[in-house]
Structures are given as C-alpha cells and as structure tokens.
Amino acid sequence: MTGAQECESVTLDLLKKKMTEFAKERDWQQFHSPRNLLLALVGEVGELSEIFQWKGEVPKGLPDWTEEEKVHLGEELSDVLLYLVQLSDICGIDLGKAALRKVQLNALKYPVSNERSQASINGSHSQAGRF
Numbered sequence: 001m002t003g004a005q006e007c008e009s010v011t012l013d014l015l016k017k018k019m020t021e022f023a024k025e026r027d028w029q030q031f032h033s034p035r036n037l038l039l040a041l042v043g044e045v046g047e048l049s050e051i052f053q054w055k056g057e058v059p060k061g062l063p064d065w066t067e068e069e070k071v072h073l074g075e076e077l078s079d080v081l082l083y084l085v086q087l088s089d090i091c092g093i094d095l096g097k098a099a100l101r102k103v104q105l106n107a108l109k110y111p112v113s114n115e116r117s118q119a120s121i122n123g124s125h126s127q128a129g130r131f
C-alpha cells in the first residue's frame, strides 16, 4: 500500500479505497458487516478516550505531551476515522457528501445571531452564552 508521505492530499475517497484494498487482500470483507464495523469503531473511540482519561483538561495543541504521546493519539484518531470510513462505505453512505450536507443543516439550525456577529466585529469571541 502507498505510504502517507506519497499523498499530497488525503481524501475520504482515498482512505475508502485503501481500506477496501486492505480488507480484500486479507479476505476480511466477510467480517466487515455494518454491525462489526460499528463495534470496532466504538472500541477505537474507547481507546482514544483512554489517552485522555484522568489527565483532566488539557490545553489546545497539547504543548506538554511528548512526541510519543502525540503519535499514539494520531494512531487512535486514525483508527476511529478508518472504521468510520469503512462503516459509511458498507452502508452505502457517501460520507463526504453527508458531512457537507450536515454542515449546511447545522448552520440553518444554529444561525449566527446579531449578538454573535457584533461580538466578532468588536473582537470578542463570546459564544453568546451557548457554551
């Protein structure tokens, strides 16, 4: 399989193709049912959670984490993404399209309020009491 360093831009479609190839080469498609992929995804979310467990709140950018810890974090985030991509694929969902549509729906559901717009203009980053 092609190494990550060879890919300038990583797309969901590329990841989907890589994972299809990965499963096919090992004859693992028989195990990749929607339910199994969902359970695998949830398991990886658990592993991702373990990394943050008991650490308390951590600052953005993780300035105090070692390189090794960050590499581990990248691996667990990737496992979640790769199972999500496979789950979407096996369910016949175009994840990229679905996510873009959801972004639009989110914007409609949570319109930018006048108060928020005004806060941005004034340089304040208040969430207008939402968070």
Ligand SMILES: Nc1ccn([C@H]2C[C@H](O)[C@@H](COP(=O)(O)OP(=O)(O)OP(=O)(O)O)O2)c(=O)n1
Pocket: 019, 022, 028, 031, 047, 078, 079, 082, 083
């Ligand atoms: N049947 C499988 C098994 C693995 N993978 C892929 C997707 C994930 O990216 C990764 C998961 O592999 P592991 O189950 O070995 O999980 P970890 O890499 O997290 O290892 P560990 O649980 O030992 O930390 O491999 C897959 O697509 N299908």
